[in-house]
Amino acid sequence: MKKNTLIAMLLIATLFNINAQDNLTVSQRLNLTIYGNMSLEDAETIKESHPNEIEILATSNDEAAVHISEEATHILHELRGTHGPGYLKASNAVEAIKQIRHTRTERKQQMNFTITEGESVSNALAVLSQSNIENQIIELQNYGTRYHTMPAAQMAAVDLKAKWEAMATTYNRDDISVRLVDHSNATDSTPMNSVIMTITGAELPDEFVIIGGHLDSTSGQLSNAPGGDDDASGISVITEATRALLEIGFVPKRTIEVMAYAAEEVGLWGSKDIANQYGSNNVNVVAVGQFDMSNFKSSPKDVYFINDSNAIDPTLTDFFKSLLDTYHGPSSNDAITYGTTACGYGCSDHRFWFENGYKTAFPFESSFQDFQNNNWIYHSTSDRMENVPGADASHSFKFAKLAVEYLIEVSKKSSSLSTPDFSKEGYELYVIDNSLKYESQSFSSPIKSLKIFDITGKRIYKEKELGNAGRISLSRFSKGVYVVSIVLENKKQLSKKVVLK
Ligand SMILES: [Zn+2]
Numbered sequence: 192m193k194k195n196t197l198i199a200m201l202l203i204a205t206l207f208n209i210n211a212q213d214n215l216t217v218s219q220r221l222n223l224t225i226y227g228n229m230s231l232e233d234a235e236t237i238k239e240s241h242p243n244e245i246e247i248l249a250t251s252n253d254e255a256a257v258h259i260s261e262e263a264t265h266i267l268h269e270l271r272g273t274h275g276p277g278y279l280k281a282s283n284a285v286e287a288i289k290q291i292r293h294t295r296t297e298r299k300q301q302m303n304f305t306i307t308e309g310e311s312v313s314n315a316l317a318v319l320s321q322s323n324i325e326n327q328i329i330e331l332q333n334y335g336t337r338y339h340t341m342p343a344a345q346m347a348a349v350d351l352k353a354k355w356e357a358m359a360t361t362y363n364r365d366d367i368s369v370r371l372v373d374h375s376n377a378t379d380s381t382p383m384n385s386v387i388m389t390i391t392g393a394e395l396p397d398e399f400v401i402i403g404g405h406l407d408s409t410s411g412q413l414s415n416a417p418g419g420d421d422d423a424s425g426i427s428v429i430t431e432a433t434r435a436l437l438e439i440g441f442v443p444k445r446t447i448e449v450m451a452y453a454a455e456e457v458g459l460w461g462s463k464d465i466a467n468q469y470g471s472n473n474v475n476v477v478a479v480g481q482f483d484m485s486n487f488k489s490s491p492k493d494v495y496f497i498n499d500s501n502a503i504d505p506t507l508t509d510f511f512k513s514l515l516d517t518y519h520g521p522s523s524n525d526a527i528t529y530g531t532t533a534c535g536y537g538c539s540d541h542r543f544w545f546e547n548g549y550k551t552a553f554p555f556e557s558s559f560q561d562f563q564n565n566n567w568i569y570h571s572t573s574d575r576m577e578n579v580p581g582a583d584a585s586h587s588f589k590f591a592k593l594a595v596e597y598l599i600e601v602s603k604k605s606s607s608l609s610t611p612d613f614s615k616e617g618y619e620l621y622v623i624d625n626s627l628k629y630e631s632q633s634f635s636s637p638i639k640s641l642k643i644f645d646i647t648g649k650r651i652y653k654e655k656e657l658g659n660a661g662r663i664s665l666s667r668f669s670k671g672v673y674v675v676s677i678v679l680e681n682k683k684q685l686s687k688k689v690v691l692k
Contacts, residue, residue: 222260222261222262223244223245223246223258223259223260224259224260224261225258225259225260225261225263225264225280226248226256226257226258226259226280226281226282226283226284226286226287227256227257227259227278227279227280227281227287227290227458228254228255228256228257228278228279228281228287228290228291228536229254229255229257229267229277229278229279229536230253230254230255230535230536231250231252231253231254231255232253233255233267233270233277233278234247234250234255234257235247235255236270237259237263237266237267237270240266241262241263241266243260244259244260244262244263244266245257245258245259245260245263246258246259248284248287248288249287249288249291250291251291251292252291254291254501254536255291256281256284256287256288256290256291257278257287258284258287259278264277264278277536277538278458278536279458279459279536279537279542280379280457280458280459282378282379290546294546295545295546295547295548296470296546296547296548297548298548298549300477300550302477302478302550304478304506304507304510304513304600304601305600306513306514306517306600307600307603308599308600308603308604310688311439311441311599311604312518312595312596312599312600313672313688314439314441314674314686314688315432315435315436315438315439315441315595315599316435316518316592316595317644317645317672317673317674317688318435318438318439318644318674318676318686319431319432319435319588319591319592319595320431320435321583321584321585321587321588321591322584323427323430323431323434324424324427324428324431324584324587324588324591325427325576325583325584327423327426327427327430327431328419328423328424328427328486328576328584328587329419329576331347331406331417331418331419331423331426331427332417332418332419332423332575332576333417334346334347334417335415335417336408336414336415336416336417336418337406337407337408337416337418338407338408338409338416338456339381339382339383339407339453339454339456339457339460340381340382340383344383344406344407344408344453345382345383345384347406348371348383348384348385348386348406348451348453349371349384351386351406351426351430351451352369352370352371352386354430355369355386355388355430355433355449356369358430358433358434358437359388359437361437361684362437362438362440362684363681363682363683363684364390364437366390366391366393366442367388367389367390367391367437368388368389368391369386369387369388369389370386370387370389371384371385371386372384372385372386372387372453372461372464372465374453374454374460374461374464377460377463377464378464379454379457379458379460379463379464380460381453381454381457381460381461383406383407383453383454383461384453385406385450385451385452385453385461385462385464385465386406386450386451387448387449387450387451387465388433388448388449388450389446389447389448390433390436390443390446390447390448390449391446392443392444392445392446392447392602392605393442393443393444393605394444394445394605394606395444395445395446396445396446397446397475398445398446398475398477399445399446399447399448399469399474399475399476399477400443400445400446400447400448400476400477400478400597400598400601400602401447401448401449401450401476401478401479401480401544402429402432402433402447402448402449402450402479402480402482402594402597402598403429403449403450403451403452403462403479403480403481403482403540404422404425404426404428404429404450404451404452404481404482404483404540405422405425405426405451405452405453405454405455405456405461405462405483405539405540406422406426406451406452406453407452407453407454407455407456407457407461408421408422408423408456408574409421409456409570414572415572416570416571416572416574417572417574417575418574419486419568419574419575419576419578419579420484420485420486420487420556420566420568420569420574420576420579421483421484421569421570421574422455422482422483422484423576424484424485424486424556424576424584424587424590425481425482425483425484425485425590426451427584427587428482428485428587428590428591428594429449429451429482429594430449431591432591432594432595432598433447433449433598435591435595436595436598436599438676438684438686439674439676439686440684440685440686441599441604442604442605443598443599443602443603443604443605444602444603444604444605444606445477445601445602445603446602447598447602450462450465450540452465452540455483455539455540459537459539459540459542459543461540462540462541462542462543462544463542463543466543466544466546466547466549467543467547469544469547469549470546470547470548470549476544476549477550477601478507478549478550478551478552478597478601479507479541479544479545479549479550479551479552480507480511480551480552480553480554480594480597481539481540481541481551481552481553482554482590482594483539483540483553483555484555484556485554485555485556485586485587485589485590486556486576486579486584486586486587487556487557487562487565487566487568487569487579487580487586488556488557488579488580488581488586489556489557489561489562489564489565489566489580490530490557490558490561490562491528492528492529492530492558493527493528493529493586493589494515494527494528494529494530494554494555494556494589494590494593495529495530495531495532495554495555495556495557495558495559496508496511496512496529496530496531496532496552496553496554496555497531497532497533497534497538497539497541497552497553497554497555498531498532498533499533499534499535499536499537499538501536501537501545502534502536502537502538502541502542502545502551502553503541503545503551503552503553504545504549504550504551504552506550507550507551507552508531508552508553510552510601511552511554511593511597512529514593514596514597514600515527515529515593518592518596519589519592525592527589527592527593529554530558532555532557532558532559532560533559534555534559535559539553541553554590554593556586556590617631617632618630618631618632618677618685619631619632620675620677620687620689621689622665622689622690622691622692625664625665625666625691626662626663626664626665626666627643627662627663627665627675627689628661628662629641629657629660629661629662629663629677630659630660630661631659631660636679636680636681636683637656637657637658637659637679637680638656638657638658638659638677638678638679638680639655639656639657639677639678639679639680639682640653640654640655640656640657640677640678641653641654641657641663641675641676641677641678642675642676642677643663643668643673643674643675643676644673644674644676645668645671645673651668651673657677665691668691669691670691670692671690671691672688672689672690672691673688673689673690673691674686674687674688674689675687675688675689
């Protein structure tokens with residue numbers, strides 16, 4: 192530790208000497224305004240073709256701390272065509288160097304990831320809706336550009352908060368709160384807020400399971416950047432996955448936080464501010480899942496896990512793979528295939544969670560090579576759902592399933608009494624003689640509405656004002672598993688899986 196500090200101090204001292212000389216020449220001669228870090232390969236390529244647009248301040252393994260011009264950011268964008276800006280911004284030279292030195296906070300974590308919640312997972316998958324994802328992507332596209340300084344970006348944050356609060360109300364959950372996070376005083380200040388939904392854990396409220404994506408889009412104020420894939424698709428996936436958990440009355444043991452980050456596209460500003468706050472407060476975050484771009488399939492396999500060792504935790508990533516092996520293996524009738532791919536730098540919001548010592552995983556829509564060759568709508572006015580293959584959210588739907596499985600299996604179902612339970616509430620619900628029979632022993636709160644969903648999450652039946660007892664014929668439905676969801680007069684919601692034989 193001390194040795195590292197000493198090395199860092201020597202490096203910084205060296206850097207300032209370089210700068211002292213360069214200030215006379217470089218700053219006057221060149222217009223270098225941005226500090227950051229990027230892959231050493233990219234830095235050297237730019238240095239060779241455009242020597243006046245970049246200064247390499249320091250290098251470490253395959254990364255470079257750089258001082259670059261605005262022009263260099265465009266060159267880099269052309270060069271890489273990669274996800275995000277292609278570099279990570281820093282406030283000053285010291286920070287740029289610190290970022291490549293990977294001063295990752297060390298944390299001792301005993302978290303043991305296991306797969307035990309098959310029943311909750313299958314109930315939640317049964318109510319997960321692809322059309323909800325599609326509707327929300329369109330909703331977000333309709334803001335026009337959600338570039339972080341534009342009023343529409345902040346409007347999207349305020350509206351998302353309202354949408355998430357409405358979900359909590361609909362499912363009558365008093366264990367949920369939603370807040371806006373102000374970043375106006377952050378080192379990288381943005382007028383846009385991040386949005387965080389908290390579902391407080393019933394048994395281990397101090398242990399956090401985080402799922403996130405970014406709400407902003409690129410590219411500046413002049414062009415319309417609807418960000419349908421990047422990253423309305425991620426926000427819609429995490430919203431719908433959470434809604435499915437609420438629909439089945441899932442109460443987590445650990446606290447779940449759903450995060451829509453501000454200002455990712457300009458350098459991960461929202462997530463950096465939040466992750467640094469959680470890190471400096473030593474919040475016990477057990478896992479961070481990042482969902483950034485999920486709807487443009489351009490590779491043979493469905494999901495590609497980012498494997499950059501400087502931003503991704505292999506244990507959590509292996510756990511994500513196990514979720515797909517378990518719930519969507521090759522012999523399953525809902526198979527989801529996966530591969531791995533490298534991004535090259537910490538190219539999304541997971542980066543600063545990792546720096547703060549937390550476990551991160553990032554399932555992406557394709558391999559980076561195929562993404563670069565095929566995703567023609569990326570960061571353009573064409574980034575709309577109608578332009579992805581299939582013009583729907585079928586690819587994102589797979590990521591929503593993975594998100595459901597991740598949230599349930601890491602947070603685990605609470606066994607506390609707050610879990611909505613039919614018999615505890617005085618209700619009985621079962622299938623007999625091709626009919627669904629329901630009855631209430633308490634008579635205090637009659638059933639206001641009843642819905643039946645098939646295994647694909649499609650609603651196949653809906654009825655209102657059912658009173659305290661009755662029978663619904665199921666003879667026109669085929670044999671299989673269904674999820675019955677009822678809302679009581681007191682707004683309480685209960686769900687139960689039933690089997691029609
Ligand atoms: Zn993105």
